[in-house]
Amino acid sequence: MTPIYVPAKWQTPAHRAAVDLVVIHTMELPCEPGMAARLAQRFAVGDRQVSAHYSVDSGDVVCSVRETEVAWHCPKANRRGIGIEHAGYSTGPLATDWLTDEHAVSMLDLSAELVAGICLRWDIPALHLTPAQLLAGQRGLIGHVDASDAYQTPGGHRDPGDAWPWAEYLDKIQARIAT
Numbered sequence: 186m187t188p189i190y191v192p193a194k195w196q197t198p199a200h201r202a203a204v205d206l207v208v209i210h211t212m213e214l215p216c217e218p219g220m221a222a223r224l225a226q227r228f229a230v231g232d233r234q235v236s237a238h239y240s241v242d243s244g245d246v247v248c249s250v251r252e253t254e255v256a257w258h259c260p261k262a263n264r265r266g267i268g269i270e271h272a273g274y275s276t277g278p279l280a281t282d283w284l285t286d287e288h289a290v291s292m293l294d295l296s297a298e299l300v301a302g303i304c305l306r307w308d309i310p311a312l313h314l315t316p317a318q319l320l321a322g323q324r325g326l327i328g329h330v331d332a333s334d335a336y337q338t339p340g341g342h343r344d345p346g347d348a349w350p351w352a353e354y355l356d357k358i359q360a361r362i363a364t
Contacts, residue, residue, distance in 0.1 A: 192229060196236050199254050200254070201253045202253075206326070242271075259342075293354055304362060310324055313325065
C-alpha cells in the first residue's frame with residue numbers, strides 16, 4: 186500500500202529512530218469515501234494546530250506526516266506515537282457501527298493493513314494498551330481516550346469511543362502480520 190501524501194502544515198521534524206505507539210482516532214466526519222483526503226486538506230492548510238500521520242476512509246489512506254516526524258494529534262503521546270484518523274463518529278446519534286456499516290468494514294480492513302505494516306516496521310506489538318500500561322511505558326496501540334485517561338488531560342478526547350471494535354480490529358492486524 187502506498188498512501189497518497191498531502192503534507193500537514195503543523196508537524197515537528199524529529200527524524201525519530203523509534204516509535205512505541207499507534208494512536209487510534211476518529212475524524213468525527215462521515216464514514217464514507219473522500220473523508221481521508223478532506224481531513225488531509227484541513228491538515229495542510231488549517232489554522233488549528235493539529236495533524237496526524239495518516240487518515241483512512243473506506244477507499245483511501247492519506248499520509249500527512251512521515252512516520253519519522255512528529256504529528257500533533259495526541260498531547261503527551263505525540264513523540265512516541267503514530268496517529269491514525271479514521272472516518273466515522275465515535276459517539277452520539279451519528280455513531281458509526283464499525284462492524285456492520287459497509288464503509289466502516291472496508292475502512293477497518295485498510296487500516297489494519299496500514300497498522301500491520303507500522304507494527305512490523307517499528308516492532309510494535311499489536312495489542313491494545315490500558316492507560317496503566319501506557320504510563321508504565323509499554324508499547325502497543327491506544328485510543329486517544331487512553332492517553333486522555335492516562336495523563337488525566339482536562340477535556341481530553343474520548344475517541345475512538347466505547348463502540349470501537351478493538352478485538353476484531355486487533356485480529357485483522359495480527360492476521361496481516363502473520364502472513
